[in-house]
Amino acid sequence: MFTNAGMNQFKDIFLGEARAHFPRIADTQRCLRVSGKHNDLEEVGIDTYHHTLFEMLGNWSFGDYFKKEAIAWSWELLTEVYKLDKDRLYVTIFEGDEADGLSRDEDAYAYWKTIIPEDRILLGNKKDNFWEMGDTGPCGPCSEIHVDCRPDTERTVVDGKTLVNADHPQVIEIWNLVFMQFNRQKDGSLNPLPAKHVDTGMGFERLVRVIQGKTSNYDTDVFQPIIGYIADRAGIPYGQDEKTDIAMRVLADHIRAISFTIADGQLPSNNKAGYVIRRILRRAVRYAYTFLHFKEPFLHELVPLLAKQFEGVFDELKSQQDFVQKVVLEEEQSFLRTLVTGVQRFENYVKEKQAITGDFAFELYDTFGFPIDLTELLAREKGLKVDMRGFQQALAAQKDRSRAATVIDTDDWVVLHESETVDFVGYDRLECETEVLKYRKI
Ligand code: ATP
Ligand code: MG
Ligand code: MG
Ligand code: MG
Secondary structure, three states: OOOOOOOHHHHHHHOOOOOOOOOEEEEEEEEEOEEOOEEOOOOEOOEOOOOOEEEEEEEEEEOOOOHHHHHHHHHHHHHHHOOOOHHHEEEEEEOOEOOOOEOOOHHHHHHHHOOOOHHHEEEEOHHHHEEEOOOOEEEEEEEEEEEEOOOHHHOOEEOOEEOOOOOOOOEEEEEEEEEEEEEEOOOOOEEEEEEEEEEEEEEHHHHHHHHOOOOOHHHOOOOHHHHHHHHHHHOOOOOOOHHHHHHHHHHHHHHHHHHHHHHOOOOOOOOHHHHHHHHHHHHHHHHHHHHOOOOOOOHHHHHHHHHHHOOOOOOHHHHOHHHHHHHHHHHHHHHHHHHHHHHHHHHHHHHHOOOEOHHHHHHHHHHHOOOHHHHHHHHHHOOOOEOHHHHHHHHHHHHHHHHHOOOOEEOOEEEEEOOOOOOEOOOOOEOOOOOOOEEEEO
16 A cells, blocks of 8 residues: 555566666655564554654665675665774675575675675575565565664673674664565566666665664754754653653654655555555554643644655655645544543453453444554553454444445435445555445336
């Protein structure tokens, strides 16, 4: 439903179905990772480097340069242009995968060996080092560049060598160099692509963080103006308490996703892409309400700030500022009306219950407009689980009821069959595809 990586719009070129006007390109692509294969929503705000919407910077070769150049140029850009400390960088390469009949990426390994000490080249598995857009489509092994931002005192040194720790929140991936070689088929097999391509993706906000020497993306000048405004209006300093910090980060992040998706032509609604926006917005409203004590609509105030920040970069926000602000305000107003009672109902419920039943989750969804992931979030905060199966059943039962009521007379038209519209049942799964309404004139 959304562009989740810089390569999405180049898919046809990779598949050989469209011709590239230029064999080499560099760009920035706004990406959203809140659904499907790449869904980072749960991390956003909790950690300091996954966003719902971020800019993916990329350089591209369409059948032109390949691994050797991509590796050498990425290193040059990071260390000679951006002047990042070489000693803090390390890289990963694909270790191979027997089931897919893929061997270790020896070429990438050999090129990196001429650039970086061997102990800073790590092997990565299919999950991290084989890039796939989805279940099918162009894909290939990749090589990632990570930065160790830990203070010197926390970086373990053994025999004069720094050891890397990929599981530390201050050790972050900033750039992924993907070598597109295959096309994943529906049956799972891999076919070689007509030509080999390079697709790289570097998170702009992470890059800024490293260049500006910060320990969080939210401490950079990309996010600080917004965080500062939220803190001021909430009357709570940022950096004082983890709970309120998370809430401020969530708001600062979510307003970007909300504003840009609306500016790009989507509106919050009850299905498909519109529901994704609604869910992100409701999540933000709930954080603002509960942790920052905004009892009145607040998010919309952030739109002009963003528009100003992106003026000259993404002007579409400035030119639609009033419209976007109005849409956000209306959404906030309507959700705040049910949120208060819904939260109260939830609090009373969890006083007595050890788990959230499907029926109760459905009640929150149906009566109070709580997206299921919001209920899951509330439950998680209390250390409780939601019966997702039960929720899906309750949802399906409601659909059956409404399906039974879909034969309706409308003037001289009869609706013979109205398939249900897409109910968004989770960021990772859709229950059914939308069908065009079928009418027959009588
Ligand atoms: P991570 O392992 O940190 O989740 P990834 O491997 O999923 O990142 P890629 O799909 O390789 O990310 O995307 C290329 C680059 O885009 C990453 O190296 C990172 O700099 C950036 N990036 C990916 N996801 C996010 C996100 N949710 N927010 C901000 N930047 C991101
Ligand atoms: Mg990821
Ligand atoms: Mg990764
Ligand atoms: Mg990656």
